Amino acid sequence: MILKKLVVGFLETNCYIVGCECTKKAFIVDPGAESSRIIEEVRKERLNPEYIINTHGHGDHIGANKNIKQEFGDLKILIHANDKDMLIDASKNLSADFAMNYVSPSADIVLNGGETIEVGDLQLEILFTPGHTPGDISILIKKEKAVFTGDALFCGSIGRTDLPSSSGADLVRAIKEKLMVLDSDVVIYPGHGPDSTIGYERENNPFIV
Numbered sequence: 001m002i003l004k005k006l007v008v009g010f011l012e013t014n015c016y017i018v019g020c021e022c023t024k025k026a027f028i029v030d031p032g033a034e035s036s037r038i039i040e041e042v043r044k045e046r047l048n049p050e051y052i053i054n055t056h057g058h059g060d061h062i063g064a065n066k067n068i069k070q071e072f073g074d075l076k077i078l079i080h081a082n083d084k085d086m087l088i089d090a091s092k093n094l095s096a097d098f099a100m101n102y103v104s105p106s107a108d109i110v111l112n113g114g115e116t117i118e119v120g121d122l123q124l125e126i127l128f129t130p131g132h133t134p135g136d137i138s139i140l141i142k143k144e145k146a147v148f149t150g151d152a153l154f155c156g157s158i159g160r161t162d163l164p165s166s167s168g169a170d171l172v173r174a175i176k177e178k179l180m181v182l183d184s185d186v187v188i189y190p191g192h193g194p195d196s197t198i199g200y201e202r203e204n205n206p207f208i209v
Contacts, residue, residue, distance in 0.1 A: 020120025055150025131171020
């Protein structure tokens with residue numbers, strides 16, 4: 001697996017470019033800003049991106065969707081059904097609060113959780129992990145021991161739940177039921193901050209222990 005992490009935008013969002021070594025097919029997780037940097041990295045690795053997968057609909061995770069989709073014509077945008085309207089509404093995705101007014105093209109594929117998506121020889125499992133937003137998802141690649149958790153689970157913390165439509169109870173429940181059941185050596189790639197592991201968070205995260 002090819003994995004590139006770019007920290008983008010003023011909220012320092014982690015954007016991940018993930019590709020298959022053999023086929024060079026790839027997907028992009030949460031391109032929140034700085035589309036030119038993301039495109040440059042994709043080109044440098046000679047990857048063929050098939051999907052943008054937004055873990056949720058906040059502006060700092062979708063801000064570069066439009067430019068990247070324009071650059072790679074057949075690329076499809078994926079987001080959970082509960083957050084799809086946030087793509088096209090700057091008030092709902094909260095970017096209007098920062099005078100950024102990010103909008104994205106509409107979703108090409110609407111997710112509900114439980115789907116399996118193939119990108120080359122990578123199998124992505126979509127885990128429904130709501131709470132930070134109603135449509136938060138995590139992306140598990142079981143074979144590679146990797147899970148992209150967006151703003152659900154961070155190293156030593158969890159996503160904010162004081163925002164419109166957030167739910168702390170839903171988030172903690174989703175983390176325990178969908179993420180803490182994974183193997184201890186699965187690496188967590190969050191939407192902000194450093195990487196962690198399921199084992200470390202299971203033993204040390206004060207919000208879920």
